[in-house]
Amino acid sequence: MAADLSLQLSESLTPGRIAAYILAFTIGSFIVDFTWKPRYGKSLPQVGFGDSLLGTVKNWFYYATRFDSWVAEGYDKYSKHDRAFAVPSIPSRPLEIVVPRSQTAWMLELPDRVLSTKEAHRDTLYNDYLFLGFDDHVPIQTIHKHLARHLVGLIPGVQEEVHGAIDATFGKDTENWKAVNLWEAWLGIVPRVTNRIIVGAPLCRNQEFLDSQVAFADDVVRNSFILHMFPRISHPLVGPLLALVNWWHWRKSYLHAKSVLQKRLSDMARKASGVDPAYDDWQPPEDMITWLIRQAQIDGWASELTPEALSKYILPIEFAAIHTTVMTGFNLVLDLLSSDPSLNCLETIREETSRVFREEGSGTWTKQGLARLHRTDSAIKESMRLSHFARGLTHRKVVAREGVTNPAEGWHAPYGAFLMLDLAGTHRDAELYENPDEYDPWRFSREREAYEARPAAERNDAEEALRIKRLGMVTTTAEYLSFSHGRHACPGRFFVAHELKMILAYLVQNYELKPLPERPKMFWFGATAIPPVQVKIEVRRRKGTV
Numbered sequence: 001m002a003a004d005l006s007l008q009l010s011e012s013l014t015p016g017r018i019a020a021y022i023l024a025f026t027i028g029s030f031i032v033d034f035t036w037k038p039r040y041g042k043s044l045p046q047v048g049f050g051d052s053l054l055g056t057v058k059n060w061f062y063y064a065t066r067f068d069s070w071v072a073e074g075y076d077k078y079s080k081h082d083r084a085f086a087v088p089s090i091p092s093r094p095l096e097i098v099v100p101r102s103q104t105a106w107m108l109e110l111p112d113r114v115l116s117t118k119e120a121h122r123d124t125l126y127n128d129y130l131f132l133g134f135d136d137h138v139p140i141q142t143i144h145k146h147l148a149r150h151l152v153g154l155i156p157g158v159q160e161e162v163h164g165a166i167d168a169t170f171g172k173d174t175e176n177w178k179a180v181n182l183w184e185a186w187l188g189i190v191p192r193v194t195n196r197i198i199v200g201a202p203l204c205r206n207q208e209f210l211d212s213q214v215a216f217a218d219d220v221v222r223n224s225f226i227l228h229m230f231p232r233i234s235h236p237l238v239g240p241l242l243a244l245v246n247w248w249h250w251r252k253s254y255l256h257a258k259s260v261l262q263k264r265l266s267d268m269a270r271k272a273s274g275v276d277p278a279y280d281d282w283q284p285p286e287d288m289i290t291w292l293i294r295q296a297q298i299d300g301w302a303s304e305l306t307p308e309a310l311s312k313y314i315l316p317i318e319f320a321a322i323h324t325t326v327m328t329g330f331n332l333v334l335d336l337l338s339s340d341p342s343l344n345c346l347e348t349i350r351e352e353t354s355r356v357f358r359e360e361g362s363g364t365w366t367k368q369g370l371a372r373l374h375r376t377d378s379a380i381k382e383s384m385r386l387s388h389f390a391r392g393l394t395h396r397k398v399v400a401r402e403g404v405t406n407p408a409e410g411w412h413a414p415y416g417a418f419l420m421l422d423l424a425g426t427h428r429d430a431e432l433y434e435n436p437d438e439y440d441p442w443r444f445s446r447e448r449e450a451y452e453a454r455p456a457a458e459r460n461d462a463e464e465a466l467r468i469k470r471l472g473m474v475t476t477t478a479e480y481l482s483f484s485h486g487r488h489a490c491p492g493r494f495f496v497a498h499e500l501k502m503i504l505a506y507l508v509q510n511y512e513l514k515p516l517p518e519r520p521k522m523f524w525f526g527a528t529a530i531p532p533v534q535v536k537i538e539v540r541r542r543k544g545t546v
């Protein structure tokens, strides 16, 4: 009887039928998904093909190639007139509401229980699957609380890694030019340097550990993109399967980190107990591992921390820190090497960084010295303004059950809706930035230099002094959104400013770099810019530097 049944079943399951079942399930899932999505009233204009069933299907088809131009169209038509609009998003998301600049403060000041950053990230990166189910609240709060206050003490260690990583990547041959893949080069520098403040030395130099972290971050990007293409209802099925590779790469990194994490936990527990005199004078190295343990001790749950938990807590920070910085550094070098030769970009940065380093006189970078690199700061900030790697980097999800109503225009965003700020439109708006499509490296330092050249007696207006200070790359505003803005603005940006300045300084002081005839193009896929990762640049070690 049972044998008959299984025979019947296997005969009825032809490849054609299986394909038909899968197709029916997929279409059914998309229809369920469509009916679940929040809808916006007619008062909110839309770009793209609208939110009817047919319009939705067309939006999905054209999302990859048209998202950027849809938002650009909406920026000119609506944002410039202080109006919000809705833009089609990836298949698994509702249309996204693009909030105009004039309402940035309204959007960013709403409490997290109304508009949530965390839920927006979670719906974009699928933390439940791709970050192995670990809540990123603990590591994000740890970075917010501890990173900035330890910044000064971190500089010498970071500088040491910058020198080691650049020497290893670009070599020490002063005779011959070397062709280097620029993307690979930044991947050789940033993970090591950044991990000095995450896991400390010597683990930050363990290439297999670093490779696993980079591979994990790649898995998150790739798998979140795949999940976006699946209807939400299928995520509990597809998510865990895709995440197998994330587990694999986490496991590989964990095997390298385990003994370090174990030792730090036990050392800090002994120190905290106060009973072992050998630990009286011992201080833990300042890095993310220590801050996580310290925070858990303060909050009274340190006994629950295991090496495994620690290794999972660092994953969201590795993710937030590495690819963003690699992308920024990569774009920066492309912008500098393809800039107008008459601007003498590299020579100017070489002169400024060498002079300030010499004047500071301590043989190592200091916070004050790095803060005085106005032109270098401006060159980096300008590259971040122009060569953004996403249409927008500020997203919020409506989590208030009753939704949220915009007081200026009266539109209503129901529970589950997404709001975003249009970084690209803002950064390329000619009313805010003169010649916005041009890379003008000294755009932000010119005014500062003119101000500082004035006699001291003419520099006593506190408001003006503050405005000048706020021209630096770490100051976020509604007009400059590379690190977002408001209370969730990137807490890593003060470190990034130090890191990129030290990298650029060492690079230009020790290497010649051949200019590029033109700026290699980014390729837009949906809301994300795909960098031209095949680009090679030519470098040669400067004579007298080895």
Ligand code: HEM
Pocket: 117, 118, 139, 140, 143, 144, 194, 317, 320, 321, 322, 324, 325, 328, 393, 394, 395, 481, 482, 483, 484, 485, 487, 488, 489, 490, 491, 492, 493, 495, 496
């Ligand atoms: C050039 C490099 C970087 C860029 C462009 C960048 C940009 C951003 C942006 C746009 C956000 C989103 C804020 C929002 O949702 O409003 C963010 C969040 C965050 N970034 Fe960065 N970031 C960079 C490097 C780093 C580094 C090096 C770290 C840590 C060491 C870091 C840690 C974080 C954390 C923890 C958050 C979440 C903040 C929160 O939700 O409250 N980032 N970053």
